[in-house]
Amino acid sequence: MSVLSDDLPLDPLLAEDVRDARRVAYCYIEDAFVEGRQDGLDSDALAHAALFAAMRTLVETYGEEATAVFAEALPEKLRTGTFTTGTRH
Known part of the structure; x- marks a missing residue:
């Protein structure tokens, strides 16, 4: 779990x-x-830094394996619009 x-x-x-x-x-x-x-x-630099900081914190808190399992679910969430707030590309 x-x-x-x-x-x-x-x-x-x-x-x-x-x-x-x-x-x-x-x-x-x-x-x-x-x-x-x-x-x-620029927004790209901010986004990359935020993702790196978030992943580092998750690894420190939960470990590499739990964070990897969490990250494995991200592609499907991206594809289904979980993070989309405006028009989809």
Whole structure:
């Protein structure tokens, strides 16, 4: 069982806490992207740095194998639009 799955805990109150924490964390990351772009960094550089930092943190927290299992699910999520917010390419 991977501790990195997107499955939320069975306790609905705890599940809402997890969703709220993820929303707040996402806002922090979005703010960092805005600030970085205002300072002249391009979005591609910011995205690569964010992905590297995220993967490094996941490996430090859960280990290489659990992070690899998590990463294996990413292609399907990308293809099905999980991360798409605007028009699809």
